[in-house]
Amino acid sequence: MMVEREDLGLSLSLSFSDSSRPSQLGASPFGFNLYKPSHRDCETFASLDRISEADARPSLRGIDVNRPPPSAADCEEQEEAGVSSPNSTISSVSGKRGEREMVSGGEDNEAERDCSRGGSDEEDGENSRKKLRLSKDQSAVLEESFREHNTLNPKQKLALAKQLGLRPRQVEVWFQNRRARTKLKQTEIDCEFLKRCCENLTEENRRLQKEVQELRALKLSPQFYMHMPPPTTLTVCPNCERVGAAAPPLPSAGGGGRPAHHREPVPMIPWAARPGPVSHGALRPRT
């Protein structure tokens, strides 16, 4: 069974078989990579938008996030200042706090503190969490970006934020939500898949039980021996030298036309498939 990507409704870019992208979410058993990047992986050069939530709140009360925030441009400028710092090692250095601070130092942080949090619930009743609605264009750009990388490094975040006229924090939140919801959808799909596997196996089991019963009945009848294959059709397995009748391959079973005793169990679920064929030498003693 293969689930169409379009089925997800989120127009996800689930890479079922594409393992070529390193920056996917971490590995899902179904091939959807759910990659959690370590800080070492990403370019953390000026993560200006991470601030104490508590600190951020008070200064933001009264800001309507649905309005293109005056802060957005301001933030970008401030962050750009960080980005364009001659001392920064923006694109090549990974997550060294020294560098982060170099570009995001004191005042910028304060500024970001003011502009990165849309927050402001409680207390101020009239400004309880207004919701921004992203435009189609904004969503499209974000989707496109998500398809390419489902995590953002700070540089990409800033660039996107600037391009879309959003705060970096908004871009960050969008990506976080997107990852979470993508994963949720994938889980639902996986669940559905497992359900169908279970049904198929139950059916197969029923069928095999029936077959066993029939064979037992046949064996008890004297005519059974009349149907025995002549000895010449018995084959010797070249690997283990066991004697077995050449069985026709079962369409649904793994192992194709191999002798029955060499057939691998059918993997119930895709990720259960072994990386390679199990051979007699698979359990070689360590040297």
Next chain:
DNA sequence: AAAACTGACCTGATTACCTCA
């Protein structure tokens, strides 16, 4: 009115870096 969607937020975990004894 109810349900689905979605932007925003909170919390806890993880990791890297810094400071200091």
Next chain:
DNA sequence: ACTGAGGTAATCAGGTCAGTT
């Protein structure tokens, strides 16, 4: 100079809230 402990900051996943469609 080296080292381990504790602190700080950034980022993430998972869960939730609440406004919008």
